[in-house]
Amino acid sequence: MALGCERLGALLERTVKLTLRCGVFQGVLQHVNPDRSLLLRRVKNLETGRSTPGVKMFFDHEIVNVELLEEPDSGKGTAALSECTSAVEGNKRAEAGPADCGPWTSLCDSLESQLRVSNSLKYSLSEKKEEENVKYTVVDCSQQFGPAVLHLKQQCVVSVAGEGVNLCRHGKLSWLEVATSSHIFLFDIFFLGPWAFKNGLQMVLEDKNILKVMHDCRWISDCLFHQYGVLLSNVFDTQAADVLQFSMATGGFLPHRVCTLQECLMQHLKIPSKCDAIMKCGQHVASENPDIWFLRPFPASLLKAFALKAMYLLLLHSTLMDNLMSDLTAVVHDYLNAYRTASGHHLGSTNSTCMELPEELRQLARIQKLRRENAVKDYKMNKDGLLIRPAMELKERNDPYKDGNYRDDGERFPTDKAVPQITSFHNWEIKIKKP
Known part of the structure; x- marks a missing residue:
């Protein structure tokens, strides 16, 4: 995996903001693929304010820049967004072709997945009176x-x-x-x-x-x-x-x-x-x-x-x-591109190596290790080695789909923290403002 992938991989399970050619989205970084595509869960369309559950994939040619969001209660808002240079923009345009979302237009409608079932149930729910209908x-x-x-x-x-x-x-x-x-x-x-x-x-x-x-x-x-x-x-x-x-x-x-x-x-x-x-x-x-x-x-x-x-x-x-299938989805995506995007000079005979555990699967161990390290920081642990999961209480808010974290006094709940570093990844620039 490229160096840029490894650096961005350090931000797994953190909330990031993606600026695409077809919109602006926020979500929790779930996986970074070698081809620079990203998997996010709890995706929210920042232009419409609507959210969708599950996992969404964003491709490299769609992404203009990436921004790591700071902790919601820090009072500092979001980290500074770096503007892409004209040279970078030129490269992105050349790679992406016409400014459209192609087959991934569904990413521009982040509510579609969430309402897939409820719409088919024929409830005709209104946004403010769901329970009445x-x-x-x-x-x-x-x-x-x-x-x-x-x-x-x-x-x-x-x-x-x-x-x-x-x-x-x-x-x-x-x-x-x-x-x-x-x-x-x-x-x-x-x-x-x-x-x-x-x-x-x-x-x-x-x-x-x-x-x-x-x-x-x-x-x-x-x-x-x-x-x-x-x-x-x-x-x-x-x-x-x-x-x-x-x-x-x-x-x-x-x-x-x-x-x-x-x-x-x-x-x-x-x-x-x-x-x-x-x-x-x-x-x-x-x-x-x-x-x-x-x-x-x-x-x-x-x-x-x-x-x-x-x-x-x-x-x-x-x-x-x-959510449960997200890791498998990412690994299979890497499998699909393991050979077809490579030079092919090593594909003459695969008999001697075909049963070895490929790099695409070995990365699962690194991802799990990183997740464990983050979990130890984000949660308290009881005497039995179990992570203390705080009770969640629903708080009134203007936007019922607003993505946020819930805290319980005396216990830590995972939060989206700013990391004091600057990470570059491919043609995007990720800037995180130091606290």
């Missing part, structure tokens, strides 16, 4: 049940969540929420009883060809198995995936605790504060009055909270999958 179907009779189950059987991915009292083999399941790419169904299990599982829900939940997205499936799995004979299969658990993603980002460390669903949604999706408030309000009402699970008609505000949870679980799955 979420659509769902309450299934509490056989007339509605048949079409709902038929629709579920045709899906590849659904989200599943359960509500009730003490959800385990000793508790009582009241509602089962199941969302697909076009519908949200709220099954009234208290009213339908075991009949619902015997007539289709069990088949869906046990179908190995249908991925079930859940958060902390331990409790509801115990409940469904012991009370209804349902053996859940093919489950993607977002709580477990969040821990795995944390381990990847810190070079193999584990956190001292898991995250609630709300924390995962805040961290990975930056959900609007109003939607988060509705879900938390629903939890509060139910905890204050457990008998509410057995009241019919059921409060519409709680049904709305259930529907939001099911909707965001699908988005959370998509985002976590992007």
Whole structure:
């Protein structure tokens, strides 16, 4: 890897600002490829103020310059942006050709990925009244049940969540929420009883060809198995995936605790504060009055909270999958260019070396080492060697998609820090203002 790549690689897991020919973006630097393309996660379009979860790739010919952003609470704003010289600009124009984004125009619309699922759900959500327009179907009779189950059987991915009292083999399941790419169904299990599982829900939940997205499936799995004979299969658990993603980002460390669903949604999706408030309000009402699970008609505000949870679980799955696959995506990209961009003089015979671990894969060890070093600086560690992950609290802010860090008194949370150095990389210039 070139020297410039190594220097920029030292900024992994830091927030950078990219000025492109088609816009200005901000995100956390995830990976630097040998061909000078960059992978960023939690990307935000600074021109529109909108964010998208997951990982985005930015190619060298698109990038005008790179800027490392300082710590959000430092009061210094962003680091000084160096202007590219006319010679550099001339080189970039020659490489890039016409001033357009080519096949990567999607990078100019950073909200597209985030709304990919929610738009297809046909919620017609407005920016300020998302929670008022979420659509769902309450299934509490056989007339509605048949079409709902038929629709579920045709899906590849659904989200599943359960509500009730003490959800385990000793508790009582009241509602089962199941969302697909076009519908949200709220099954009234208290009213339908075991009949619902015997007539289709069990088949869906046990179908190995249908991925079930859940958060902390331990409790509801115990409940469904012991009370209804349902053996859940093919489950993607977002709580477990969040821990795995944390381990990847810190070079193999584990956190001292898991995250609630709300924390995962805040961290990975930056959900609007109003939607988060509705879900938390629903939890509060139910905890204050457990008998509410057995009241019919059921409060519409709680049904709305259930529907939001099911909707965001699908988005959370998509985002976590992007994060978990980011290293593989980067390595495969390097694989594609390993030979075809080289001179080719060494390709006469590869039999003797084809089984050796290539350089494109060896870089994973260096990346993991760097991540571990950064993690030790960014987190406190408990006596068991686990990184202390602080609790996150949603704070009101004007822009619900605003990218930021959350702090907890007495504990350190990863922040985007300015590095007192100047790093040059290819034709870009990265200037970091010394504090």
